[in-house]
Amino acid sequence: MKIALKLTATFVTLLIVAALSYAAVGYFDAVRDADNLQQRANSLISKGSGGDALGNVRYRQILMVQDPKFEQHSGVDMMTPGAGITTITQSLAKRVGFEKFKPGIGKIRQTGYALGLESQLSKDQILALWLDTVEMGKGPNGWMTGFHKASQTIYGQQPHEVEDEQFLSLVAVLIAPAKYNLGKDDAALQQRIDRISKLLSGECSPKDNSDVWLESCAK
Known part of the structure; x- marks a missing residue:
């Protein structure tokens, strides 16, 4: 019985380590891609295709529907009513961080990539890229x-x-x-x-x- 418990604990530990490692891959991929994404976002903003171009009222409306705590979270939000399991940043990660996104295990790297985006890009840049890719x-x-x-x-x-x-x-x-x-x-x-x-x-x-x-x- 003790051996079975130890094997189970070891297996769970390995799964956690593997998941964290895969998330880390996504994080550092986002850091690597950040310069190009920043340039692309800044170009969109300068052309009037960013979030600020919506006007303050409509900017607030789209966030209230899609990601109420967008300005406060760091890429992940599993608690806010109506937010769902995918933030705007995670949604963007799926579009710019994958050649072809596959649900399931891909969610782990997607989340890591989203955290990487949040560490390198401003909220304005993230929103501009999201609006351009939805x-x-x-x-x-x-x-x-x-x-x-x-x-x-x-x-x-x-x-x-x-x-x-x-x-x-x-x-x-x-x-x-x-x-x-x-x-x-x-x-x-x-x-x-x-x-x-x-x-x-x-x-x-x-x-x-x-x-x-x-x-x-x-x-």
Whole structure:
């Protein structure tokens, strides 16, 4: 019995060490990539494609839906209601740190990469890169990538210029871009917009960390 317990403890220890090592690989890969990512982010910001270009109100709205504690956390947040298991920084890590991201064990390196990004890039730089790389669903010319680009493609204006409902539709598709039809009459998309509207107005709040679909705002 004692031998079995010792073997189990050893196996668990090895798994933990392996996980930490894999996370460390992601961290140092992000540090290595940081210079290029900083330059890319600064270029986006200078061209008006960063988070500040949304305007303060809409900047706050997108964070409230996607990552409420973005400005406070260091890349990981498993506690905040509505945040889910993937922060904006982790989402960015999946897009810029992998040739092809695979869920499961890839989450370990993704988290390490996110921590590395947070150690090297400013929040403004991270958000600018995230906005430029998010998937926005199918548009008139095929699959769309980039929040600002999708706004221009669908509505002919930048996110700070569109109507409130149009802006919320851009935010709404982020959770599942293949599920919704941006710029079209889509009942499912409208339902998502309605829930987000209630959240932003204070009529409801996520029930826990996993409530990314805002089920608590469905009533």
